[in-house]
Amino acid sequence: MASTRSSAPLKRTRTPKAVRLGLLYVGLWAAFIWCVFPFYWMIATSLRAKDEIFARPPSILPHSITFQNYVDLLIGAEFWRFAMNSLILTISVTAISVLLAVTAGYAMARHKFKGSVMLPLFMLYGQMFPPVLLLIPFYIQLRFLGWLDSLYGLIPVYLSYMLPLCVWLMRGFFAQVPHSLEDAARLDGCTRWQAFWRVILPMARPGIVAVATWVMIHTWNEFLYASTFILSDKNRTLPLGLSGLIGQYTTDWGMLMAGGVITAAPILLVFFFLQKHLVSGVGGGAVKG
Amino acid sequence: MTTRTRETTRLKPHWSSIFENGTGARLYPYLMVMPAILIAIGVVVYPVLSGITSAFHDVTLRTLNSGDMPFIGLRNFERVFADPNFVLASLNTLVWVVLNVVAQLGFGLALALLLHRIVPGIGFFRSGILVPWVVPSVVAVLTWRWMYDPSVGIVNEILVRLGVIDAYHPWLGDTATALYAVTVESIWKGTPFVMLLLLAALQLVPKSILEAASMDGASGWRKLWHVILPQIRVSFAIAAVLTFILTVNNFNAIWLMTEGGPLNSSEILFTLAYKYGFQRFDLGMASAVATMLFVGLVIATTLYLKLIQAKEAD
Numbered sequence: 372m373a374s375t376r377s378s379a380p381l382k383r384t385r386t387p388k389a390v391r392l393g394l395l396y397v398g399l400w401a402a403f404i405w406c407v408f409p410f411y412w413m414i415a416t417s418l419r420a421k422d423e424i425f426a427r428p429p430s431i432l433p434h435s436i437t438f439q440n441y442v443d444l445l446i447g448a449e450f451w452r453f454a455m456n457s458l459i460l461t462i463s464v465t466a467i468s469v470l471l472a473v474t475a476g477y478a479m480a481r482h483k484f485k486g487s488v489m490l491p492l493f494m495l496y497g498q499m500f501p502p503v504l505l506l507i508p509f510y511i512q513l514r515f516l517g518w519l520d521s522l523y524g525l526i527p528v529y530l531s532y533m534l535p536l537c538v539w540l541m542r543g544f545f546a547q548v549p550h551s552l553e554d555a556a557r558l559d560g561c562t563r564w565q566a567f568w569r570v571i572l573p574m575a576r577p578g579i580v581a582v583a584t585w586v587m588i589h590t591w592n593e594f595l596y597a598s599t600f601i602l603s604d605k606n607r608t609l610p611l612g613l614s615g616l617i618g619q620y621t622t623d624w625g626m627l628m629a630g631g632v633i634t635a636a637p638i639l640l641v642f643f644f645l646q647k648h649l650v651s652g653v654g655g656g657a658v659k660g
Numbered sequence: 661m662t663t664r665t666r667e668t669t670r671l672k673p674h675w676s677s678i679f680e681n682g683t684g685a686r687l688y689p690y691l692m693v694m695p696a697i698l699i700a701i702g703v704v705v706y707p708v709l710s711g712i713t714s715a716f717h718d719v720t721l722r723t724l725n726s727g728d729m730p731f732i733g734l735r736n737f738e739r740v741f742a743d744p745n746f747v748l749a750s751l752n753t754l755v756w757v758v759l760n761v762v763a764q765l766g767f768g769l770a771l772a773l774l775l776h777r778i779v780p781g782i783g784f785f786r787s788g789i790l791v792p793w794v795v796p797s798v799v800a801v802l803t804w805r806w807m808y809d810p811s812v813g814i815v816n817e818i819l820v821r822l823g824v825i826d827a828y829h830p831w832l833g834d835t836a837t838a839l840y841a842v843t844v845e846s847i848w849k850g851t852p853f854v855m856l857l858l859l860a861a862l863q864l865v866p867k868s869i870l871e872a873a874s875m876d877g878a879s880g881w882r883k884l885w886h887v888i889l890p891q892i893r894v895s896f897a898i899a900a901v902l903t904f905i906l907t908v909n910n911f912n913a914i915w916l917m918t919e920g921g922p923l924n925s926s927e928i929l930f931t932l933a934y935k936y937g938f939q940r941f942d943l944g945m946a947s948a949v950a951t952m953l954f955v956g957l958v959i960a961t962t963l964y965l966k967l968i969q970a971k972e973a974d
Contacts, residue, residue: 496961
């Protein structure tokens with residue numbers, strides 16, 4: 372009895388530990404492959420020659436690699452126009468939302484005034500509205516103003532989607548900057564504005580970067596509003612242009628996947644460099660508030 | 661730096677010094693909030709109110725052109741309820757939401773528990789598993805559509821080689837499988853975000869509690885059920901509400917893969933409203949469906965905010 376008691380815990384902890392670690396890695400690899408495979412498949416398809424793309428059965432590894440799909444895509448003026456439209460839209464929406472969110476978020480985090488408790492909640496509600504409910508009034512309004520099928524008409528539409536969450540997130544970041552810093556600056560003779568501009572703003576820079584990146588990514592990717600309000604080819608954004616490559620009967624999947632890679636590339640680059648800020652900013656912001 | 665600041669303010673009053681005292685100081689926060697509020701009223705409050713209003717008016721292309729959109733009470737809702745596709749879309753929405761929320765929370769929790777362990781190479785696995793979250797939605801959906809291709813799709817090939825099916829199947833073209841095939845993509849896309857939220861919560865679980873549980877001889881499952889889950893339950897509930905909201909609002913997956921077809925078999929309320937609005941141009945009926953969705957989401961959002969407040973109080 373005594374001998375089993377002393378040897379049993381040793382056995383129970385030693386062997387299963389290796390087994391458990393092995394199982395852990397099996398699970399990790401399974402999850403990794405499940406998550407990454409579609410992305411791999413897009414890249415692999417974009418690098419295949421046309422006849423290989425439609426070969427049956429499909430092979431996991433490409434037999435030969437060609438950049439023909441990318442050349443075909445980038446040679447057309449269409450692609451560049453779509454990319455330019457997306458870029459103009461992304462820069463405008465990001466600049467406006469960040470500017471407004473910084474001032475509003477700061478005031479909400481720092482000052483007590485009528486509505487300083489209600490407003491942030493109201494902003495969060497704004498983020499949860501079903502886009503389909505906004506789609507219809509926006510369509511009626513844009514049509515009335517003659518802004519349907521206009522790139523600039525999309526700016527207010529996108530602000531409805533971006534601004535509330537930006538304000539909410541910025542307020543969260545400003546709330547984390549210690550009060551004492553601002554008080555010290557004020558004692559040093561700074562005006563309110565100077566204290567904000569020279570002391571608080573630099574401290575909140577990581578938050579500003581996270582919010583700006585969030586807006587950039589979402590504007591760059593937006594599909595629903597653009598596909599409803601943009602009617603002519605010349606005003607299409609990149610995601611719209613991409614979906615336009617789907618044909619009714621035949622689709623050039625090689626070119627489409629190349630377009631997918633190019634559309635995703637800037638996002639992946641941004642994500643790669645700002646991973647830490649983004650993950651804590653968006654993931655944390657969603658539960659911390 | 662500080663001395664320079666001091667001098668400039670002493671010698672020459674900065675323009676912003678009008679906000680230092682009296683009325684100016686009281687106005688200052690309002691001035692900073694005002695631009696964002698005005699724009700939010702213009703682009704959120706007004707459109708939402710006018711969207712709800714259109715649900716009770718006859719808004720079609722004809723009435724829009726004449727500028728006279730008569731009030732018709734609940735007629736739009738009656739017309740929506742009379743449409744057999746509305747019943748189908750409601751049932752599909754239920755299936756779509758339940759499958760997405762359950763699977764994303766289940767897989768998300770499993771992934772978070774896997775990735776929580778600090779083992780060699782964990783950073784590599786963590787960034788790989790975030791890939792679906794980072795890839796733009798349109799790109800992801802189109803890639804899956806290509807993978808589901810009925811004649812050369814890799815999904816078919818893999819399933820045939822694994823012996824799950826014995827012939828290629830048109831997953832998106834079959835009324836029996838279309839909704840589920842889209843759901844698989846949406847689970848793939850949504851799970852990493854749930855994982856991220858739960859991983860953040862797991863990292864806040866005090867190590868001492870876990871160690872105490874191990875010392876008491878708690879097995880893995882019991883530790884999960886009695887120690888870990890109660891600790892992260894608020895984050896878990898927040899993830900559930902967020903997943904619910906994001907799933908109801910997910911348009912791209914269904915629209916770009918099936919447009920609600922074949923034969924409305926993958927129609928959800930969102931795509932139905934879209935079709936009423938922008939294929940039939942009956943914006944009144946579309947608003948009626950959107951208003952019903954809105955009420956459901958307001959309830960979910962209220963719940964979400966309550967949970968966040970509960971978390972802050974913890």
